Amino acid sequence: MSEKKRGFLGRLFGGKETPDGQEETVAETAAAEAASPEPAGDEPELDVEMEVRPAAAINDPFRPIQMDAALGRLPDMPPPVPVPIDEPVSTDVAPEPVAEPNNEPENELSDEAAPEPEPATEEPKSSWVQRLKKGLSRSSSSLTEGISSIFTKRKLDASMLEELEDVLIQADLGVDTAMAITERLSVGRFDKEISTEDVRAVLAEEVEKVLEPVARPLDFTTGKKPHVVLMVGVNGTGKTTTIGKLSQKLRSEGKKVMMAAGDTFRAAAVEQLRIWAGRTGAEIVARDTGSDAAGLAYDAMKEAADKDMDVLLIDTAGRLQNRTELMEELEKVIRVIRKLDPDAPHTVLLTLDATTGQNALNQVEIFGKVAGVTGLVMTKLDGTARGGILVAIAAKHGLPVHFIGVGEGVADLEPFSAKDFAGAIAGMA
Numbered sequence: 001m002s003e004k005k006r007g008f009l010g011r012l013f014g015g016k017e018t019p020d021g022q023e024e025t026v027a028e029t030a031a032a033e034a035a036s037p038e039p040a041g042d043e044p045e046l047d048v049e050m051e052v053r054p055a056a057a058i059n060d061p062f063r064p065i066q067m068d069a070a071l072g073r074l075p076d077m078p079p080p081v082p083v084p085i086d087e088p089v090s091t092d093v094a095p096e097p098v099a100e101p102n103n104e105p106e107n108e109l110s111d112e113a114a115p116e117p118e119p120a121t122e123e124p125k126s127s128w129v130q131r132l133k134k135g136l137s138r139s140s141s142s143l144t145e146g147i148s149s150i151f152t153k154r155k156l157d158a159s160m161l162e163e164l165e166d167v168l169i170q171a172d173l174g175v176d177t178a179m180a181i182t183e184r185l186s187v188g189r190f191d192k193e194i195s196t197e198d199v200r201a202v203l204a205e206e207v208e209k210v211l212e213p214v215a216r217p218l219d220f221t222t223g224k225k226p227h228v229v230l231m232v233g234v235n236g237t238g239k240t241t242t243i244g245k246l247s248q249k250l251r252s253e254g255k256k257v258m259m260a261a262g263d264t265f266r267a268a269a270v271e272q273l274r275i276w277a278g279r280t281g282a283e284i285v286a287r288d289t290g291s292d293a294a295g296l297a298y299d300a301m302k303e304a305a306d307k308d309m310d311v312l313l314i315d316t317a318g319r320l321q322n323r324t325e326l327m328e329e330l331e332k333v334i335r336v337i338r339k340l341d342p343d344a345p346h347t348v349l350l351t352l353d354a355t356t357g358q359n360a361l362n363q364v365e366i367f368g369k370v371a372g373v374t375g376l377v378m379t380k381l382d383g384t385a386r387g388g389i390l391v392a393i394a395a396k397h398g399l400p401v402h403f404i405g406v407g408e409g410v411a412d413l414e415p416f417s418a419k420d421f422a423g424a425i426a427g428m429a
C-alpha cells in the first residue's frame with residue numbers, strides 16, 4: 001500500500017505516523033506528548049488498572065525457552081539464559097516496587113549451573129539481509145510504488161524528474177540526496193526511455209554513497225575496561241531494548257557485561273532491563289525508583305571496574321530533547337561518570353525511532369550538543385515507510401551509524417551496512 005502523499009507543511013515540519021497509518025505532524029506529536037505526564041513512547045504506560053504480573057513469574061527460569069547455540073559460556077559468568085530470538089521483552093510489566101534499596105549488583109557471578117532450557121522446536125532463522133528487506137519493506141514499497149507510477153514507459157522529461165524528486169523527499173531521504181539522484185538520472189537520459197529498474201539502481205547507488213562514510217562498526221577494542229556505553233534518546237525510542245540486544249551480541253563474543261538501570265523514573269524500565277540482563281547473562285546494577293541517576297551511574301562504574309567487566313551499558317530515562325531540566329540531568333550523569341574516568345563514557349549511543357521522521361534530525365542535533373553523541377542506532381525501521389530518514393541524517397550530521405533495528409527480537413539488531421540498507425530500501429532483488 002502506498003503511503004499517503006504529505007502536504008507541504010507535513011513535508012516541511014515532518015511528522016509521525018499514528019497506529020492507523022495516518023500521519024501526525026510534529027506539532028500534534030508534541031501536543032500529545034505535552035498532554036501526557038510521561039511523554040509518548042511505544043510501550044504502554046504503567047497504570048494501576050493494568051494486569052499485575054508477578055515479577056517472579058516473568059523471571060521464572062523454567063519457563064519454556066529455546067537454546068541459542070551461538071552463545072558461549074564464560075567460565076566465570078552465569079551462562080546467558082537463551083531465549084527465542086523473536087521474543088521481545090514486554091514492557092507490559094507491573095511496577096514491581098523495589099522492596100529495599102538494592103545496592104548490590106544482581107546476577108552475581110556464580111558457579112551454579114543454569115537450569116537447562118527445555119528443548120523447543122525452532123523456527124528456521126532467516127538471514128539478516130532477509131530480515132532487513134522484510135523490515136524495510138514498507139519504506140521500499142512506498143518508494144518503488146512512487147517510482148513505478150512516474151516511470152511508465154515514457155521518455156524522461158523534466159516533469160518526471162520533478163515528480164521523482166517529490167517522491168524522494170516525501171520518503172524523507174532529504175533534499176540533497178533527492179537532487180543528487182534526479183541530477184544523475186538527467187545526465188544523458190533526456191528524451192530516452194528509462195525503466196523503473198534503472199531508476200532504482202541509481203537510487204541504491206546514491207543512497208549507498210551517502211551512507212558508506214557513516215556505516216561504522218562500534219569498536220569495543222579500544223583497550224578501555226570497562227568500555228562505558230551511555231544510551232540516550234527520546235522516550236520509547238528503544239534504548240533498553242537496544243541494550244538487551246547489544247548485551248546478547250557482546251556476551252556471545254565472550255565479554256563480561258554489566259548493565260546500569262539509569263532510568264530511575266520508572267520501575268517498569270528497571271524490570272525490563274533486569275529481564276534482559278537475566279536473558280543475556282549480564283550483571284545489573286539497579287536502585288529504587290526515584291534515585292539519583294548520576295549516583296547510580298557512578299556506583300555502576302565502580303562496580304564494573306571492581307568486577308573486571310569488559311563493557312558497562314548505562315541505560316537512561318527517555319527524555320524529549322526540548323526538556324531542558326532533563327537534558328541537564330543527562331549532563332550531570334556524564335559529569336559524574338567522568339570523576340572516575342575522564343574519557344568516559346567512551347561511547348554515547350543515541351537511539352532514534354525511524355517512525356518519528358524529520359524530528360529525528362533535531363534529536364541528533366540536541367542530544368549531540370548536550371551528551372556528545374558518538375554514534376547512532378536507528379530502531380523500528382520495520383514499522384515505518386520513512387526509513388529514508390536515515391539517509392537524511394547521514395547527509396546532514398555525518399555521525400557513525402553503528403546498528404539498525406528491524407524488530408523487537410534479540411536478533412533484530414545488526415551492524416549497519418550501507419550496501420545492504422541501500423539495496424533493501426531501493427527494492428533491489
Ligand SMILES: Nc1nc2c(ncn2[C@@H]2O[C@H](COP(=O)(O)OP(=O)(O)OP(=O)(O)O)[C@@H](O)[C@H]2O)c(=O)[nH]1
Nearest residue numbers: 235236237238239240241318379380405406407408
Ligand atoms: N518494531 C520494533 N520495535 C522495537 C524496536 N526496538 C525497540 N522496539 C520496541 O519499542 C518499545 C520501546 O522500547 P524500549 O527499549 O522500552 O524504549 P526506551 O527508549 O528504553 O523507552 P523509555 O524507557 O520509555 O525511554 C518496546 O516495545 C520495544 O520492544 C525495533 O527495532 N522494531
